[in-house]
Amino acid sequence: MATTENLDSKELIDPGPDRILGTGHDYETVTDRIAGIVYLPWKRSPRKWLVGAFISFVFVNLLMLATGLLFFKGIGIWGVNIPIGWGFAIVNFVWWIGIGHAGTLISAILFLLKQDWRTSINRFSEAMTLFAVACAGMFPILHLGRPWLAYWLFPYPNSMWLWPQPRSPLEWDVFAVSTYGTISLVFWYCGLIPDFASMRDNAPHLWQRKIYGIFSLGWRGSAIHWHRYQKAYLLLAGLATPLVLSVHTVVSFDFAISIIPGWHTTIFPPYFVAGAIYSGFAMVLTLIIPLRAWYNMRDLITLRHIDAAAKLMLGTGLIVAYGYSMEAFFSWYSGDKYESFMYWNRVTGPYGVCYALLILCNIALPQLLWFRQVRHNVLVVWLLSLVINCGMWLERFEIVVTSLHRDFLPSSWGMYIPTKWDWATYTGTLGFFLFLIFLFVRMLPSISIFEVREVVHHDRYMERAYEEKL
Amino acid sequence: MREELQLSELPEIHGAMAEFDTPEELLEACERAYSAGFRSMDAYAPMPVTGLAEAIGYKRNKVGLCVLIAGICGAIGGFSLLEWITVVAYPHNVGGRPLNSWPQYIPITFECMVLLAGLTALFSMLAMNGLPQPYHPVFNVPEFERASIDKFFLCIESSDPKFSVNETTDFLRDLGAKEVTIVPA
Structure with a gap:
């Protein structure tokens, strides 16, 4: 079993044209490298991992405190009021679910498009999806006021003979988000089965072999099993692709189906989906750049991956910019005075600073990604990913709060000021998310081993073809 | 474990297993085994290999x-x-x-x-696929550990009418297998 010390620690490796991984890998080294991270004894975890996991665990406790108090006292501890009934809970719900979407995009859509480079980051992004959906799902339930009655959202035969309202986008959300969470889990586990088998066969301790063995379900790599497996995986990718588009479309319907100025627009579904993928890629980069440095995986997650993710971020960012400009255009072109007031208020009103920051973070700064030097500077890409994460959060804040805080009648105008418990819940879910990510990289192979073996095979083939050409 | 196996234990043999280093070698071996008339066999690889299932005669994916x-x-x-x-x-x-x-x-x-x-x-x-399956005879072969890591295996099963320990083992050697092992059931 190889450890991570004796490896090439050259800062940036561009694998060159037609290659995905760094040089010198075969089937065994990729297995040892990826699984080796999991086998590393806990005592020898990188110090940065320990510090990061500890800090995020502190925030998990903060989350428990905040939700405990919420259950005890009710949502009065939050800053929500009338007219701003949605506040942080829905801002964070939309933000988190959006982050999840890049994971599905990487694992499903790029799979269907045969983008081989996805193999180094798809497992990790799928995990990110799952944890982000867990954080997202928490918010609407916490926001219910009586969260212990959340099961009322599902249609089940009950003694009161009451049924949920299937004409409401909020009910569509229940189905969309729960299906999305389930299918993401299925997709993730399906991808893990062959890797569990690898780890069952080469883990250093018997107890590890037993645990991974149970989860591998007795996978033995039979050709016929692979054939069915690939078919199932392809179909799951094919199902997950429209699913991911539908989920954020339904989330945008929560707004667009209403008659609130600033929400009631047809641009919302595509604009939300693009924004989701935009923020999701930002989160992938935010997490993967430190991870590849800590665990010395620069030759598995190469500069090519970062470059491609940055380009996708730039592309989806431009769609988001188009969404913003259309929003502005239609508020004028509709001739509706509530619409145009809403937009004017959004830019110059009490939350105008947020709007300016949003344009800076989501539109202005990401334009740096046009430059190759910027995309190849890992630190700058990482900082930009943080900026975009903030920008996308501000976007959701803008959409939820500025549309609500100026009601149709000035007598019903209000302001929304998040309380410390709003912040505690939000930062708590951030901690929860990061803590799960930290545990994930230590307990499961964070790169799909069997798919990287296919890439090794592909790279060898390309190498031979190249030599023959010479 | 292999030393203990005698020919007298024939009914308890699952099959004969050949080990290969690359997917191409395995694919070729499968094609030759199929054209030699073997039908009851399975190939094992640490990753999906295009055309492998078809090479051993698998047709309908439901x-x-x-x-x-x-x-x-x-x-x-x-x-x-x-x-x-x-x-x-x-x-x-x-x-x-x-x-x-x-x-x-x-x-x-x-x-x-x-x-x-x-x-x-x-x-x-x-x-x-019959999973989860806690026990399968192929795991009795110690080298099979590598089937999920970097080695490629072809197992001709004893249920095949053409199977006979010596001839099948020789046949697999002729296919260029690195090693041929008898798989106890």
Whole structure:
């Protein structure tokens, strides 16, 4: 079993044209490298991992405190009021679910498009999806006021003979988000089965072999099993692709189906989906750049991956910019005075600073990604990913709060000021998310081993073809 | 373990297993074994190898059909549930809309379709593969540990009418196998 010390620690490796991984890998080294991270004894975890996991665990406790108090006292501890009934809970719900979407995009859509480079980051992004959906799902339930009655959202035969309202986008959300969470889990586990088998066969301790063995379900790599497996995986990718588009479309319907100025627009579904993928890629980069440095995986997650993710971020960012400009255009072109007031208020009103920051973070700064030097500077890409994460959060804040805080009648105008418990819940879910990510990289192979073996095979083939050409 | 095996234990033999280094070698060996008339065999690889299942005579993959049926059932089931709720079980006038306002049931219908089809993709694949399976004879071969890491195996099973320990072992050696092992059942 190889450890991570004796490896090439050259800062940036561009694998060159037609290659995905760094040089010198075969089937065994990729297995040892990826699984080796999991086998590393806990005592020898990188110090940065320990510090990061500890800090995020502190925030998990903060989350428990905040939700405990919420259950005890009710949502009065939050800053929500009338007219701003949605506040942080829905801002964070939309933000988190959006982050999840890049994971599905990487694992499903790029799979269907045969983008081989996805193999180094798809497992990790799928995990990110799952944890982000867990954080997202928490918010609407916490926001219910009586969260212990959340099961009322599902249609089940009950003694009161009451049924949920299937004409409401909020009910569509229940189905969309729960299906999305389930299918993401299925997709993730399906991808893990062959890797569990690898780890069952080469883990250093018997107890590890037993645990991974149970989860591998007795996978033995039979050709016929692979054939069915690939078919199932392809179909799951094919199902997950429209699913991911539908989920954020339904989330945008929560707004667009209403008659609130600033929400009631047809641009919302595509604009939300693009924004989701935009923020999701930002989160992938935010997490993967430190991870590849800590665990010395620069030759598995190469500069090519970062470059491609940055380009996708730039592309989806431009769609988001188009969404913003259309929003502005239609508020004028509709001739509706509530619409145009809403937009004017959004830019110059009490939350105008947020709007300016949003344009800076989501539109202005990401334009740096046009430059190759910027995309190849890992630190700058990482900082930009943080900026975009903030920008996308501000976007959701803008959409939820500025549309609500100026009601149709000035007598019903209000302001929304998040309380410390709003912040505690939000930062708590951030901690929860990061803590799960930290545990994930230590307990499961964070790169799909069997798919990287296919890439090794592909790279060898390309190498031979190249030599023959010479 | 292999030393203990004698020819007298023939009925307890699962098959003869050949080890290869590359997917190309395995694929070629499978094709030659199939054309030599062997039918009861399986190939093992640490990653999917294009054409391997077809080379050992596998033809019909029914995962797609199962997923299609499940998807249709999910869609019909989801839509009928909503129709039943709004028209039969709990008719309720919402803003003067008709009871059967079916366009608004499409999102949930779609989600139910994806949910059932997706779960079926995983579980039908596992069921047809016979997984989870706690015991399988191939794991008796110590080298088989590498089948999930970097080695490629072809196992001709003793259930094949053409199987005979010595001849099949020689045949596998002729295919260029690095090593040939008898697999105890």
